[in-house]
Amino acid sequence: MDRKADTAGGIAREMQGQEYPPTRLAEIAIEAAVLNDAVRAAARKRLAFDDEPASFAAELARLKP
Amino acid sequence: MTADPALSDLTSVAEAIADRRLTSVRATEACLERIETWQPRTNAFLRIEAESALARARAMDAELAADRRRGPLHGVPLAHKDLYYRAGELSTAGSAIRRDWRAPSTATVLQRLDAAGTVELGFLNMAEFAAGPTGHNVHHGHCRNPWDTQRVTGGSSSGSGAAVAARLAFGSLGSDTGGSIRLPASACGVVGMKATYGRVSRAGVAARSWTLDHVGPLTRTVRDNARFLAAIAGVDARDATCSTAPVPDYEAALVEGASGLRVGLALPDALVPVDPRIGAAVEEAASVLSRAGVRISAATIPDFTELYRAAETIVKCEAASMHRPWMESQPDRYANQVRTRTEAGFFIPATQYIDALRLRAHFLREFLATAMPELDAVLLPAIPFPVPTIDETDVEKSGGPATLAMVARFTGLTRPFNTLGLPVLSVPCGFDDNGLPIGLQLVGRPFDETTLYRLGHAYQSATDHHLKAPA
Structure with a gap:
C-alpha cells in the first residue's frame, strides 16, 4: 500500500470508524488527493482572512442586474 | 389545441381549460392514456396516481364552473421527480433505502403548485438519491429515453425528462446539483431551467447537496417554463437560503423579444471535447438568435478545473455527512456507483470543504468578469456528445474510477454553474445522427x-x- 493509501486507511480506521479493502483505499486516496490539492491551490491564490462562505449569497444578490 | 390534448403544450392546455374548451378531467385522462402506452417503454413513473389525479381534476373543474380560477396553471396535469415530499405519502428519492418511507411534511413547491390548482399524476423515476447523470437505477429499473429506449435519458431527473418528452405530463419538477435538470432536458429534447441559487425553495426536497441543489421545472416550451417557474419561485420562511428578491412576470416579458441582447458563444473544446455535430447545432442556434436581432460574439470561458473540483468537494462532503448512518449500517442497499461517489467525502478535511465554500464568491466574480463582462448570456452545449446507450454508460460493475470518469464526461459543462449559482436554461436545438x-x-x-x-x-x-x- 502506498503512503497516501496508508494514510487514508488510518483516517478511515482511527477517525471515521470505517474499514475499506486496500484496493478501494488506494482509489479513494487518489480521488481525495486530487480534490484536496485543487481546492488548496485555488484557496492559496484567492482567499483572504475576511472571506466567509455566506459572502456567496450576498455576492449573487449584489450582482443582480 | 391538438385533437389529443396530451400533445399540446402546458400553456395551450391551461388556456383551453380556462376558456372551458377543455376540462381538467379530459386533459388528465389524455395524459393517463399516454402513460398507459409509454410507461412500459420508458419506466418514467415510479408511482401513477390515476384515481387521485382524476379526483383532483374534477375538483378543479368544479371550481372553474363556480367561476374560481386559481391562476395560470389551474387544472394542468403535472408529475414530479420522486424527491418532493408530500405529508404522509411515499417519497423514495429513487432509492431502496427509502422505498417505504413516508414524508412528514409537504415540500413548499408542491404547496405552491397545489395552491395554483395543478393536478398531480404521480411521481417519477430518478437516479438514486439524485446521484447519477444518466438515468440508471438498479433499484427501480433504468429510465429509458422515449426517442430510443436503448439510450439514456440523462439524470438525475430522468423520469422528468422522459415524461415531458413523451407527452405524459405537461411539466415536471426536477432538481439539479450538477446538471440534473439540464442533462435530461437535453437528452430528451425538452426545456429545463436551473434558476439562480435561492430563487426556488428547497424545503421538503430530499437533498443531494444543500449548497448546490437547485429546484426547477422541465417543460415542452420556454413559455411553459416561464409560467411554471413563476408559480414556484420566491421567498420561503422554511428555506433560509431562499432569496427575498421579487419574482418577475417572466411570461409577460417574452413579448419584449431578444433583439439587442448580447450573447457570447462558447464551444470550450479546451475544457471539454465537444462533438462536431453538437458544436454545429449550437453554432446554428447562435445564427438563429442573430437573425432575431441578438448580438452574437465569442465568449471566453475560464478554466473550470479548480471550480469543478471545489464542487466535487462540496457534494462529496455534504453527501457523506447526510448518508453516513445508512452507509455504515446498510452499505449494500446503495448502488455501487452511488456509494463509491460518496466515500471520498470521509477523507476530505473540513478546512478544504470550508475553503471550497469560501471560494464560490471568487469563482462567481471571475466568471462574470472573464466570460460575460459585456454580455447578457453565454451560449454553450449542455451534453457535449451524442446521447449514449444505457449499456455504454453502465458503470455499476466497473468500480470507482470508471464512475468518476463517466460523471465528469457528462457534467463537465453543467456542474460549474451549480457552483456559480447562476441561472441556466436548457433548450432543445436539434438532433444527432441517431435521431x-x-x-x-x-x-x-x-x-x-x-x-x-x-x-x-x-x-x-x-x-x-x-x-x-x-413516436
Whole structure:
C-alpha cells in the first residue's frame, strides 16, 4: 500500500470508524488527493482572512442586474 | 389545441381549460392514456396516481364552473421527480433505502403548485438519491429515453425528462446539483431551467447537496417554463437560503423579444471535447438568435478545473455527512456507483470543504468578469456528445474510477454553474445522427432568468425542434 493509501486507511480506521479493502483505499486516496490539492491551490491564490462562505449569497444578490 | 390534448403544450392546455374548451378531467385522462402506452417503454413513473389525479381534476373543474380560477396553471396535469415530499405519502428519492418511507411534511413547491390548482399524476423515476447523470437505477429499473429506449435519458431527473418528452405530463419538477435538470432536458429534447441559487425553495426536497441543489421545472416550451417557474419561485420562511428578491412576470416579458441582447458563444473544446455535430447545432442556434436581432460574439470561458473540483468537494462532503448512518449500517442497499461517489467525502478535511465554500464568491466574480463582462448570456452545449446507450454508460460493475470518469464526461459543462449559482436554461436545438435530441445552455447573470426566457422564446419562435415528439 502506498503512503497516501496508508494514510487514508488510518483516517478511515482511527477517525471515521470505517474499514475499506486496500484496493478501494488506494482509489479513494487518489480521488481525495486530487480534490484536496485543487481546492488548496485555488484557496492559496484567492482567499483572504475576511472571506466567509455566506459572502456567496450576498455576492449573487449584489450582482443582480 | 391538438385533437389529443396530451400533445399540446402546458400553456395551450391551461388556456383551453380556462376558456372551458377543455376540462381538467379530459386533459388528465389524455395524459393517463399516454402513460398507459409509454410507461412500459420508458419506466418514467415510479408511482401513477390515476384515481387521485382524476379526483383532483374534477375538483378543479368544479371550481372553474363556480367561476374560481386559481391562476395560470389551474387544472394542468403535472408529475414530479420522486424527491418532493408530500405529508404522509411515499417519497423514495429513487432509492431502496427509502422505498417505504413516508414524508412528514409537504415540500413548499408542491404547496405552491397545489395552491395554483395543478393536478398531480404521480411521481417519477430518478437516479438514486439524485446521484447519477444518466438515468440508471438498479433499484427501480433504468429510465429509458422515449426517442430510443436503448439510450439514456440523462439524470438525475430522468423520469422528468422522459415524461415531458413523451407527452405524459405537461411539466415536471426536477432538481439539479450538477446538471440534473439540464442533462435530461437535453437528452430528451425538452426545456429545463436551473434558476439562480435561492430563487426556488428547497424545503421538503430530499437533498443531494444543500449548497448546490437547485429546484426547477422541465417543460415542452420556454413559455411553459416561464409560467411554471413563476408559480414556484420566491421567498420561503422554511428555506433560509431562499432569496427575498421579487419574482418577475417572466411570461409577460417574452413579448419584449431578444433583439439587442448580447450573447457570447462558447464551444470550450479546451475544457471539454465537444462533438462536431453538437458544436454545429449550437453554432446554428447562435445564427438563429442573430437573425432575431441578438448580438452574437465569442465568449471566453475560464478554466473550470479548480471550480469543478471545489464542487466535487462540496457534494462529496455534504453527501457523506447526510448518508453516513445508512452507509455504515446498510452499505449494500446503495448502488455501487452511488456509494463509491460518496466515500471520498470521509477523507476530505473540513478546512478544504470550508475553503471550497469560501471560494464560490471568487469563482462567481471571475466568471462574470472573464466570460460575460459585456454580455447578457453565454451560449454553450449542455451534453457535449451524442446521447449514449444505457449499456455504454453502465458503470455499476466497473468500480470507482470508471464512475468518476463517466460523471465528469457528462457534467463537465453543467456542474460549474451549480457552483456559480447562476441561472441556466436548457433548450432543445436539434438532433444527432441517431435521431436523439441535442440541447444548448443559456447562462445568465444572477436572478436574470427573464433574459434567458426571452432568448429561449425567441429561439423557439424561429425553430421547431421543440414541437417534435417521440413516436
